[in-house]
Amino acid sequence: MPAIVSVTSDQLNLWLLAFLWPFVRMLALISTAPLFSERAVPRSAKVGLAALLAIVVSPTLGAMPAVPLMSVGGLWIMVQQVLIGAAIGFSMRLVFAMVQAAGEYVGLQMGLSFASFFDPTSGGNTMVLARLLNVIAILLFLAVDGHLMLIMVLVQSFQVLPVSDAPLAAGGWFLLASAGGHVISDGLMLALPLIAILLTLNLAMGILNRVSPQFSIFAVGFPITLLAGMAMLQLLMQYLGPFLEPRFAATFTSILEFLGALRS
Template sequence: MFSVTSGQLEAWMVAFLWPFVRMLALVSTAPVFGEPWVPRQVKVGIAAMLALVLSPTLGAFPAVPVVSAGGLWIVIQQVLIGVAMGFSMRLIFTAVLAAGEYIGLQMGLSFASFFDPMSHGSTMVVSRLLNMLAMLIFLALDGHLLMVNALADSFRTLPISGGPLAAGGWMFLVLAGGDIFASGLMLALPLITALLTLNLAMGILNRASPQFSIFAVGFPLTLLAGIFMLQLLMPNLAAFLEPRFAEAIANMLRFTQGLRP
């Protein structure tokens, strides 16, 4: 007759729960998986499926009871690690949103905004467009699969343990946040330069011919020029984002390596 002891049951719970917590934290915050339109049941199901697949390959776990202060500390650690890994991957998409904000301001579309449930605030229509394109490119490049692979590798670089976490990983994550402005500006720089040149030309034209109503044609002309420049940008968007997606996935592993004591 098949029987299960309390020790075996607790070992199975440990082998599933702790990896599941890290995976659920990443799935809840990572791009594509963590979007608001993805149901919570789907997020929990994806994390549970990954935990069932990966848990047998993770080796031994610390001999700490789940219902204890040490077990609670390990759960908190896994939540922090998973959230930080998902956040490091989302930095690229935040840079794309920042580029859309820069472009929208130059095109005169600062008033054209939607409510973004992810940031709980208004987001320009250009930012939403570029963000959706970035997600499609991310899926086309199998970025979601590479992200799951990096999550599996994180258990090798930073195994589950009850020890303290080093501060190097958190400092690396803070410094990586500065790339949001640099990457966003690099993506938006061609359009900003072209639109600023157009505004400068219209300013010179207005000074040379004051009777010419520059305000009547300035906004439509700026908007058409911005749309034309966006059309030229689209074919090069994948080439710009591909190396940054690869760098973000590599940063996930560098972050976990920086947490090793």
């Protein structure tokens, strides 16, 4: 006679919590992290990937807090997981925002500020050059297995900051906010060689226009600036990988530091 397997409601609740809370953190990261959050990726694929990761990772996380799901404490834990997952994805997106900022700086100096189109990722108009650099950064991210490292950091986040009903410390959010300051500085550092060359070229053409007033600066200046910018951009491409790889690694390390600072 076959044995009858009985499952109580408490066991079902524990199994549901063991899956749901990690799933919420993973889904929040996939919805905000670069590459995973692209609108070209179907929503069903995002939800399916988060569910698959939760099924694989949940058995290794140990016991979850004994808090009912349909309660104030359960809602608070779910909100925390959303904030943690979104913060991890936002931290990784800062690197790509830096590359996009560099494209904006260079495009403005090259006279390409009018060359923009609607970017579904950002939800607004983006310069073509900024979008190009962003696509190259995503390809480099894939080439160095950054997407796999991001998933690894997500799994490690449950050891650094386990699921609990304890409040999150304010020091961690301060670290995340301070990391946003590197977007402008690093983006300017990446674009600085091109900006310096283009400013020097504009200064030379301005002096030439003063020396020779019949020289049509508006007719000749734009093609020269555009060609010089394209030539310098081609030279910059070979240094883009060595510039971004250390920043990818530093971002993964800073994410773990940020999660550690969130522990109260």
